[in-house]
Amino acid sequence: VASKRFITAMAAALAGVxxxxxxxxxxxxxxxxxxxxxxxxxxxxxxxxxxxGPYAILGKYLTQGVDLYLDxxxxxxxxxKLNLVRVDEGADPKTALPEVRKLLQQxxxxxxxxxxxxxxxxxxxxxxxxxxxxxxTTANDYAGKYxxxxxxxxxxxxxxVAMADYLAEQAKGDSVYLIASDxxxxxxxxxxxxxxLKERGVKIAGETYSPYGTTKxxxxxxxxxKASGAKHVFxxxxxxxxxxxxxxxxxxxxxxxxxxxSNFALTEGVLGAERDAAEGIVTVSNYxxxxxxxxxxxxxxxxxKKFNEPxxxxxxxxxxxxLALDKTVxxxxxxxxxxxIQKALASMGDVDSPRGTWTFDENRGPVxxxxxxxxxxTANGLEQPVIKDSGKYGTRGNKVQ
Amino acid sequence: xQDWLQANLVSLLNxxxxxxxxxxxxxxLSVMLGMLNMLNLAHGTLYLxxxxxxxxxxxxxxxxxxxxxxxLLAIVVGAVAGTALELMARPLEGKGHMDExxxxxxxALAGGVLLSSVFGADIHSIPPPSELGSSVTIAxxxxxxxxxxxxxxGLLVAMGVEYVLERTTTGALIRAIVHDxxxxxxxGVNVRYVMLGVFAASSALALVAGVLGGPIxxxxxxxDGQVLLLAMVVVVIGGLGSSRGALIAALVVGVVxxxxxxxxxxxxxxxxxxxxxAVLALRPxxxxxxxxxxx
Numbered sequence: 001v002a003s004k005r006f007i008t009a010m011a012a013a014l015a016g017v018x019x020x021x022x023x024x025x026x027x028x029x030x031x032x033x034x035x036x037x038x039x040x041x042x043x044x045x046x047x048x049x050x051x052x053g054p055y056a057i058l059g060k061y062l063t064q065g066v067d068l069y070l071d072x073x074x075x076x077x078x079x080x081k082l083n084l085v086r087v088d089e090g091a092d093p094k095t096a097l098p099e100v101r102k103l104l105q106q107x108x109x110x111x112x113x114x115x116x117x118x119x120x121x122x123x124x125x126x127x128x129x130x131x132x133x134x135x136x137t138t139a140n141d142y143a144g145k146y147x148x149x150x151x152x153x154x155x156x157x158x159x160x161v162a163m164a165d166y167l168a169e170q171a172k173g174d175s176v177y178l179i180a181s182d183x184x185x186x187x188x189x190x191x192x193x194x195x196x197l198k199e200r201g202v203k204i205a206g207e208t209y210s211p212y213g214t215t216k217x218x219x220x221x222x223x224x225x226k227a228s229g230a231k232h233v234f235x236x237x238x239x240x241x242x243x244x245x246x247x248x249x250x251x252x253x254x255x256x257x258x259x260x261x262s263n264f265a266l267t268e269g270v271l272g273a274e275r276d277a278a279e280g281i282v283t284v285s286n287y288x289x290x291x292x293x294x295x296x297x298x299x300x301x302x303x304x305k306k307f308n309e310p311x312x313x314x315x316x317x318x319x320x321x322x323l324a325l326d327k328t329v330x331x332x333x334x335x336x337x338x339x340x341i342q343k344a345l346a347s348m349g350d351v352d353s354p355r356g357t358w359t360f361d362e363n364r365g366p367v368x369x370x371x372x373x374x375x376x377x378t379a380n381g382l383e384q385p386v387i388k389d390s391g392k393y394g395t396r397g398n399k400v401q
Numbered sequence: 402x403q404d405w406l407q408a409n410l411v412s413l414l415n416x417x418x419x420x421x422x423x424x425x426x427x428x429x430l431s432v433m434l435g436m437l438n439m440l441n442l443a444h445g446t447l448y449l450x451x452x453x454x455x456x457x458x459x460x461x462x463x464x465x466x467x468x469x470x471x472x473l474l475a476i477v478v479g480a481v482a483g484t485a486l487e488l489m490a491r492p493l494e495g496k497g498h499m500d501e502x503x504x505x506x507x508x509a510l511a512g513g514v515l516l517s518s519v520f521g522a523d524i525h526s527i528p529p530p531s532e533l534g535s536s537v538t539i540a541x542x543x544x545x546x547x548x549x550x551x552x553x554x555g556l557l558v559a560m561g562v563e564y565v566l567e568r569t570t571t572g573a574l575i576r577a578i579v580h581d582x583x584x585x586x587x588x589g590v591n592v593r594y595v596m597l598g599v600f601a602a603s604s605a606l607a608l609v610a611g612v613l614g615g616p617i618x619x620x621x622x623x624x625d626g627q628v629l630l631l632a633m634v635v636v637v638i639g640g641l642g643s644s645r646g647a648l649i650a651a652l653v654v655g656v657v658x659x660x661x662x663x664x665x666x667x668x669x670x671x672x673x674x675x676x677x678x679a680v681l682a683l684r685p686x687x688x689x690x691x692x693x694x695x696x
Contacts, residue, residue, distance in 0.1 A: 052517075052622065054524060182666075211666065214627070216618045219415045220663035226542070227408060240524035244619070247526070251536055252411070253543030273526060275461070 043080045043329060043336050046087065046103035046112040048120075049318075053091030054213045055239045058116045058314050061269050062138065064307055065318030066114075068299075069326075071306065077322075078329030080336060089115060091213050092183070093123035100124045104131045110338045111136060113321045116238075116314070118142070118156070119184035125149045133338035134345060136324060138317035141188035144363030144395065150345055151365040151395075152324050153317030154286040156189050159263045161397030162370035162390040163284040164196035167232065167261060175205035177230035177258070179221060181237055182209035189236045189263070196397065205230035215241070218248045225254060233258045238265035243273045250277040267375055269312040271382050278382060281375045286368050287313045287355040288386055299354035311354075320353035327351060365395035410540045412663045413656060418548040420655025421555025422617070426610035426628060427635035428562055428647045429603025435642020436579045437596055439490065440498050442505040445629025446512040447482060447604050451475045451611020452620035453516060456525045459615070468530040468612075475608035483604030487597050509625065517622040527615035547616055554613060558606070562644045575599060579642045634673060638680045640687025649688055 047066055050059035066084070075082050085107045087099040096117075103109045104127065111134050115121050118141040125146035128135050135146075138153030167176060176197060180186030186209060194204055205228040210221050225233055233254070237245045242265060249255060255277075260266075264285035267278050289300050289310045299319070303311040311319075328344045329336055345364075350357045358366040372388035392400040406413075426448055433439045458471040486508070493500045528534070529547035536543040566572040574595050577585045586592045610628075611620075618624060631654060639650030657676055661669035680688060 056521075056524070209666065217415065217419070217659075220412055220659055220666075223409070223412050223663055240526070240619070240621075243526055248545075251543070251545040253536060256543075 041081055042083050043077050044083045044085060044107055044109045045077065045325065046085050046100075046107060046109040046114075048087050048089045048096065048099060048103070048112060048114040048124075050090060050116060051088040053089075053095070054241055055089075055091070055116050057239050057269060059089065061312045061314035062114055062116060062318040064303070064311070065315035065320075066322055068303055068306060068315070069319055069322040072302065073326065078326050078332065078336075080329060085109060089117065089120055092117065093120050096120040097123055097127075100127055104128070104133060109133060110336055111325060111341050113137070113152075113325065114318060115139075117183070117185060118188060121149060122146070122184060131338065132342065134342040136321045136345075138314060138321060139185075140365055140395075141185060144365075148342060149364060150324075150360065152321035152351075153366070154264075154313070154368070155365045155393075155395045155397075156185070156263070157192055157395060157397045158365075158368070158370060158393035159284055159286065160189055160192045161196050162372075162393055163234070163261060163263060164193060164200060164202075164397075165390060166282075166284065166372050166388065167197065167234065168200035168202050170259070171202050171232050174231045175203035175228075176232045176234055177205040177225050177228050178207045179225065179233065179235050180209055181212045181215075181241055183212040186212065186236050190234075192397070193234055210241075212241075216244065218245050219252060222248060222252045222254055225258065226252075231258050232261065234261045235266060236262060239270065242266045243270050246270075246274045246281070247277045255280065264313050264373070267384065269314060271375065271384070275382070276377075278375045279377055282387075283373050283375075283384070284370055284390070285313055285373055286366075286370055287316045288371055288373060288384065290386065291355065293354075293356060295352055296354040296356075316354050320351060320355070320358075323353055324348060324351050361394050363395040367392060367394045367400050369393075407540060409660060409663065411542050411544055412659050414539065414544060414552075415548065416656030416659035417652060418551050418555075418617070418655070419659060420652035421552050421559075422610060422614045422651075423628075423631055423635050423655055424648050424651035425555055425558050425606055425613060427632040427639070427651055428559075428644050429599075429606040430632050431636045431639060431647045432566075432575070432579075432599060432642055432644070433603050434636060435640075436575060436599060438498070440502045440505060441486070441603070442502055442629065443486065443508040443512060444505075444603075444607050444632060445625035445627075446509045446516070447479065447607035448611040448614070448628050449516055449620065449625040450478065450482070450512070451608030452527070452615045452618070452624065453520050453525075453611075454478065454608065455527050455612040455615035456520070456620045459527055459530070461528055462531055463528070465530045465532050471612045471615075472609060475612045476605045479605030479608035480601040482608070483601035484597060486604060487600040509629075513622065513625055516625075520620070524619055524621035526619045529616040551613055551617070558609070559644070559648050562606075566644050571595070571598075576642075631673075634677050636687075638677055638687055640684075640689045643687070643689040646687055646689025 049062040050056050089096050113136045115137045121137050129148040134148045136150045136152050140151035141156045178190045180190045261282045264283045350359050358368040361367050369392050370390045371386045373384040374387045394400050430444045455471045459467050533547040533550050536545050635650045639646030657672050661672040
């Protein structure tokens with residue numbers, strides 16, 4: 001009798017736990033206002049950014065970029081009244097896809113922007129293609145693979161290859177260890193990095209992936225790096241995962257045995273939380289607040305005034321995506337529809353954004369300059385000055401002159 | 402074997418740290434389930450409340466004083482929350498597990514939403530006390546001092562719980578209630594007061610675990626469900642109402658989780674639940690479970 005009671009108890013308990021963990025993610029959902037429907041003067045644009053999950057911080061930065069645009073342009077897009085419908089990207093496609101469907105069916109948007117997780121982009125792209133609605137993201141791992149997916153931020157491929165060029169100079173005869181978060185973006189970047197390093201004659205010491213979104217303790221993975229004896233480590237983490245990885249990398253003494261490299265995601269916008277643990281990390285980026293051009297100076301000033309903190313790569317990218325849409329819709333004759341924007345984006349030409357001038361290439365991603373940065377302690381605290389200008393790269397990681 | 406031990410010593414140590422943390426969380430759940438037949442699905446929410454308490458009180462560069470303050474706050478809030486929980490559960494007396502599970506599940510869901518509306522969707526990290534922020538070298542490898550301190554703190558809690566349960570009159574009463582509640586009340590003991598005390602202490606320990614675990618696991622929505630699941634597994638493996646069983650089980654789960662992740666990441670979750678299934682198959686009452694649960 002006793003064990004029967006026990007089993008009933010545990011069955012009820014486990015059922016409860018499963019329900020509990022299942023419900024956790026969906027607590028935050030629709031915050032958007034009502035759709036405007038068939039009003040031709042208003043352009044409905046969907047903006048999807050994570051408000052929850054491991055990339056919630058990055059979602060904040062994406063939103064800042066868009067909010068600054070709305071401020072400066074008075075909620076207009078290419079002269080039309082803009083109705084921006086905001087939805088939560090959440091942690092993964094599972095939470096994001098219902099929101100994409102809502103944007104298409106309920107809000108009748110003509111374009112979607114935002115989206116930080118390439119996995120979400122890849123899941124959303126087929127539905128958007130079917131509806132003829134273009135997607136302008138801030139990142140993309142699949143240059144050219146999806147017909148309606150445009151990338152106004154950084155191409156992960158170009159970012160990775162620019163870093164591979166630098167790593168090849170630094171590592172010489174040594175091998176490089178690769179570690180990333182276990183999701184589409186992580187596998188994409190590490191796959192590209194491994195390929196690019198092999199092409200440049202650099203050996204791979206090992207490759208490991210930590211479960212995405214649930215890993216809090218990186219010690220088992222750091223132990224693998226330690227055991228490999230590698231002197232160079234390339235890591236791909238962003239948001240909260242980046243903070244914990246960087247702090248534990250130092251706590252477990254890896255910073256003394258191996259130089260840490262990454263793309264900007266490891267330090268951008270999270271440097272304040274990582275603090276001294278981030279010192280010395282080398283990253284690659286398509287944007288730095290220190291870039292010397294008038295558009296950037298105006299952007300940094302306006303941004304800092306509005307948000308009391310300097311802009312990040314993410315804010316610059318979401319801001320630039322809005323600039324690209326603004327330019328396309330502004331030059332459009334006739335009705336603003338998804339297919340019309342899709343067609344116009346192909347012949348958009350140069351966009352003047354804070355990071356400099358860039359344009360879409362045949363893979364619907366930007367041709368742009370990349371810079372190698374290093375975290376240094378200065379009188380102003382931690383800063384990321386440019387230590388090398390890597391020049392322009394295309395979406396396939398091809399060097400462009 | 403020596404080489405393997407050398408290579409995995411840090412992983413092993415880390416498993417013990419996680420295990421000790423799980424013990425502090427799970428022991429209250431185990432005693433409550435064993436003694437009161439009370440399924441508290443809000444236990445994970447109490448943990449998260451503790452983690453947020455630590456996040457609020459312990460800022461950057463905070464020392465042990467602030468951390469101690471957070472622990473004190475956790476104990477007070479936990480005792481209050483435990484008392485409130487007991488009062489809410491009282492009308493359900495004798496109605497069976499399903500009603501209690503539904504009540505505490507409701508509290509857990511409402512609590513989870515409430516916490517994320519107050520603290521946001523962000524995942525907050527909590528720095529360790531500045532005195533314990535550095536690393537020490539163990540077998541030639543650096544190891545964070547805070548985690549060593551956590552092991553010591555957790556073992557102290559275990560000794561305290563063990564002492565109260567096994568060496569004091571109160572403990573004897575609690576154990577007696579685990580075995581036969583009616584018999585104890587016939588002896589003229591007010592079972593209700595003892596139960597209230599167990600509710601309060603168990604909830605306080607859950608919040609304390611949240612504070613202690615803060616610098617390692619952080620504070621974020623969803624963490625409540627994750628830790629509750631692990632605590633459940635510890636209770637099942639250890640056996641209901643047994644502090645010693647909970648300690649052994651927590652260490653097993655911690656070490657299996659850490660070494661498992663180090664050796665084969667995709668297999669790690671399977672290993673934990675595999676261990677649980679194996680223990681249940683061989684010893685249906687858990688490692689140290691008291692054979693006759695209930696009346």
